[in-house]
Amino acid sequence: MxxxxxxxxxxxxxxxxxxxxxxxARLRRLPRQDTASGELPRVSIVIPARDEEQNLSRLLPSLGRQTVPPHEVIVVDDQSSDGTAEMVQTHGARLIRGRELRSGWYGKPWACHQGVEASTGDWLLFLDADVELEADALERLLSAAAAEPGAVFSVCPWHRIERAYEELSVFFNLLMVGGIGAFTWRGDQATGIGLFGQTFLVSRKRYGELGGHEAVKQTVLENLKLAKKCEELGIPRRCFVGRGSISMRMFPGGYREMVESWAKGFSSGAALASxxxxxxxxxxxxxxxxxxxxxxxxxxxxxxxxxxxxxxxxxxxxxxxxxxxxxxxxxxxxxxxxxxxxxxxxxxxxxxxxxxxxxxxxxxxxxx
Known part of the structure; x- marks a missing residue:
């Protein structure tokens, strides 16, 4: 024995x-590119926010430090009960008071949809409120977009660990990264490549072709469903890990918040994975x-x-x-x-x- x-x-x-x-096999970070000779796209940043006062206190200042400033920053206050609205106004972002959740929609797609309605940029960057950008992150993202305007882009933020219980998230993180199929030995040639929902960049034209968030209005992991639509339309997906550019602090509210968050996407994630x-x-x-x-x-x-x-x-x-x-x-x-x-x-x-x-x-x- x-x-x-x-x-x-x-x-x-x-x-x-x-x-x-x-x-x-092909984990890759967001590349640094020379942008001196080219004009970068005008981007509207859309942030859905429901009780995100603490997270926005980190995200919004990081957007103000960007080497290439965004065209506009729109925060959709999705019926928050905390100081989300006041935090947005403090940092000078545009506040959209989210309308009552419409029947047949989930909260995040509904908030994103309202943000797009109010936006005017040629590109749309959807950010979760718990992310934080390094000073050159937006420049690097927009440089990638300018180099390949027909693609859509997403980044899985690097997970900042501040308390011991957060260490238990590691396999969830890894399977989120690996499950989209963008980093296998086949790289961009793989089929069924997904997208990360925390940082998602798409041109307004491509967004319309995909049907916007209305096409995924009742989906828990709307990013993976949008990726399926990209696959059907032949739209390239370019994915990166965020170390050195974009990070996140996911569960400052404690162990219970962490468990509830990971539990909500299990079934949908497995069904839509590569x-x-x-x-x-x-x-x-x-x-x-x-x-x-x-x-x-x-x-x-x-x-x-x-x-x-x-x-x-x-x-x-x-x-x-x-x-x-x-x-x-x-x-x-x-x-x-x-x-x-x-x-x-x-x-x-x-x-x-x-x-x-x-x-x-x-x-x-x-x-x-």
Missing amino acids: TDATGIVAWIGAALAVVSMALLF PAALLLASLWLTGLMMVTVCVFLLVVWDARVMVGAAYLAVAIPTAILFRQVGRFSVVNALLFPVSLLFYQGLFAVAVMRKRKKVSTSWKGRHVD
Whole structure:
């Protein structure tokens, strides 16, 4: 049994490392480009905001520090109960008082739709309120748009970790990045490439062709549904990770907020993910679980050297990968079974809730 446990651990390690390498083979950051010789597009920034006073206190000042200023910044106050409106006015952005949620719509698409109605830019940049931009981030995004005006662009922000419970988000983050299928070994040649919802840049012309947010008005992960429409129309998608350009602090409200946030998108995310990326992600998690189970078996069977070596063979590249998507600690990577089991447990709960048709709430609204 000792030898068998060690062999299974190494099979799991090999499966995890190979599938991880294929899934994240072409992780790329937003490039820096020379913009001296070209005119950049006029961009309207649209920010849907429901009780986002704290987050806007970081995002709006970061927009004011951009090396290339936006044409306009529009914040749609979606029936907030905090000081969202006052924060917007303090920082000089344009405030849109969101109308009552229309029947058949979810909150975020409805707020984005209203923001677009009020905008005048040639390009539209949709930002979640919890992101923050480095000074040259907008210039880099618009440079990419100017170089390929027919494409749409999205960035998954780098996750700023400030409290210990946020470390548990790491596999959710990684599967969000890997699941869109933009960073596999096939790169931009892959089919079914998705889009990130936190930072989404599209020309007004392309936005109209996609049907705008009205086409995804009752979708939890509207970014993935818009990506499907891009695929149908042959519109290229260009995706990046945000390290060094765009970051986010997702869950300042505590552990419960984190659990509710990740739980609301499980089913929709799996259904809309790239099939190839979903397969690789499944193999990766399977390999990690095989190693994890073998570690627990050491309580009964003695295969410390073989299992320990397999464990390190997984933990080291995992630590490197963790840092590509957020400020996740080395300790988190070395103890990856903890975050992995948290992910698996929450996934199981979300699936059971879906089968029992238990509605998930987010900020006081039902989302499925």
